[in-house]
Amino acid sequence: MHLILLFPLICLGAAYAKTCTVHAAGRGIDDVPAILAAFAECGKGGKVVLPSANYTIAQPMITHLENGSFDLHGYLSFTPDIDYWIANSYRFPFQNQSIGWHITGNDFVVDGHGTGGVFGNGQVWYSWARGAGNLFGRPMSVSITNATRAVIKNFRIIQPQFWSSLVWNSTDILLTDFYVNATNMDPAAGKANWVQNTDGSDTYESKRITYQNWIYQGGDDCIAFKPNSTQITVRNVSCTSVNGMTFGSVGQYPSSFDILQDIFIEDVVVQNHRTAQLDGGAYFKSWIGVNVNTPPNGGGGGSGYCKNVTIKNLHIINATVPLLLTSELTYDQLNASYANTSTFVWDDIHFHNVTGTSNTGLVIEFECSTAAPCSGWSFEKINLTPADASTNASDDTICHNFFNYTGLPQCST
Template sequence: MNFVASILFISSSILFFFISTTVAVVAVNGTFSVSDFKAVSNGKVDSTAAFADTWTAACNYTGPTAKFVVPKGAYLVGPVAFSGPCTAKMVIQIDGRIIAPAVLKTMPEKPNNWIMFERLAGMLITGNGSFNGMGADTWPKNKRNGKVFPTNIQFSFINDSTVEGISSIDSRMFHIMVYKCVNLKLTKLTITAPETSPNTDGVHIGLSDGVTITDTAIKTGDDCVSIGPTNSRITVTGVKCGPGHGISVGSLGKYKDDKDVTDILVKTCKFHLTMNGVRIKTWSESFPLICKNYTFDDIIMSSVENPIIIDQQYCPAGNCPKTTSSKVKITDIKFSNIKGTSTLPVAIKLLCSKSNPCTGLSFEKIQLKNKVGGAVANSTCENVVKPTIIGVVKPALNCTTV
């Protein structure tokens, strides 16, 4: 071997040793940091490729658990999909600030998402980092006219997993979308956008089972939590909502494939300066489905326009035929231990379907006053089979059996 060949051999050997050592270190502890894959933490350089490469390495790790880490700093990213299934159980540590580009190119196969987690089981997302959708420039174009803008974070086909501690800021549309998930827990989240930001639902849930939202603060321009069709076993506890449009089930019955929404618990929540408190809404012209077994308990309303509302005459464009009547059946709904103030004279509004009256409604220990002068508020009750009244319920309900 001549001198030049020897030098090249030695150099190649050193390079191979360096690469092998680096891979071995990553493989031993199972930690994959975006910094090791050349992500830049100044918030200006596009780090999308670095995030994607880090995910690929972590997802293919052959140990029992892989850790995907975003250290402190600001990272310009997106859009990007973190897809499984992965070889290892995934732990995602978000301590940095993830920022969307001013002009967000959408993924052709997933056009309505910025950050997406999909097809994972046993996943844990944790940390005190944030996802900033930079939505302010988008909101003037987003006037609830049917056009769909990107969601900040979407969870699709996620099972037996937990998301905790992170923040979602200024989403272009929904902050968090939960779609076809089973046993997903969202806890200790912070969700913020201005009251004037349209369609920025805090958490929207669709086609899922066993979703829990706990100990979360939501300030936004639409529903704090919206529960769409084909959902079961949804629990919302310890949520602070406001500003926003409240916690809503619906709107339901718009599409033929919409299925029942059952077993909903909303408990120990607080509403402040919201449009609604707890709400069930169905389209006045709808396909049939069932809403059954809901409990709204231990709730405080502070300056809320509609603290308790069932609206089966929902028709935001105002062009629905007056002869139509919702085919959604609402039954076995309990409202208990709800107190506070409304900003409108009517604090309890029950507008049920003429062809499918509400049945099995129960009210226990309700104390709602009109904020103006502290007067007792009024109620409206249409097409309701006489509800069960337990203890003191104010305002009083005068529902005639139908």
């Protein structure tokens, strides 16, 4: 299924009734009050402009636009006060997480002009967390929340505190021409991945979302589809990451019925981050069917399905397992009795022209659950090479509880 962004981008060429320009106060003075005042005056039918400068963001903010524009030529620089942000960020219910900045509204454009965006001061968070990526209180840099018919373009996110961006409860959103970089500069880390959970972007409870022309360099998922993400298009993306296109995690909450549906991905390259191994170029992950402890580091027992997914022209460089599915996700020690309990269904998933290499003896590993076997998958033009090129094809592919598939003759169950 090839998805096309359907809403008219009438706001791109609009003549705005009023313009509010905010100049940075400098000297570390909080610019949020001035920014919010500008949005209150010009956010409906007007334009808010921030010229090139560093703007101090010392408190969480919600910027609302209706038939308006936000021209951000400089950086919104979040203060590095860990205790303050843990206590004051907005809460995000999924996995008990936090957000620093919400963009809300309808029929709007946010333009970073290739020079502006967010500086998250993420290094203080990376060193503080020291590999424990899900510590409470790390705020996501920006969330497109409760928004419809919006364009965010020419945007940069440098050193995000946590997930770089989120699209939450939103419809008809285009995110185009993004550069995201989360790099650990702490010499104590060595080659350890202290930039965990700096995802490029995640979708949650959203539909008709398009990502195009992205460059992501960071320590976790490049783009991840969280529960109830539908009609998503991803094209022309370069990922230097730990995981590439990530489906999930799903099934973490025992009362949830999670849906991932109508997802089209094409022209993606995934390779190693310099401080962490690339696990999977396309990674599907669902929780065990038993609830063990609480999120974010525990969970399970939810259900749902993923279907109508197409991935074309995916190139994967030096992954642990280029195509990977686990239905036994848990952050706790896996008890053997939990195996094969997941009821989340992975069906109707299609690959066309997938190339690349692994640094192990495996190129495909699909560990589906006996409680919800995988079926209806297809593979065309798959050329994946394990570290040992002499490995027999039947030994480099594992497909447990995997049925009704085409184009993968080496699949061993």
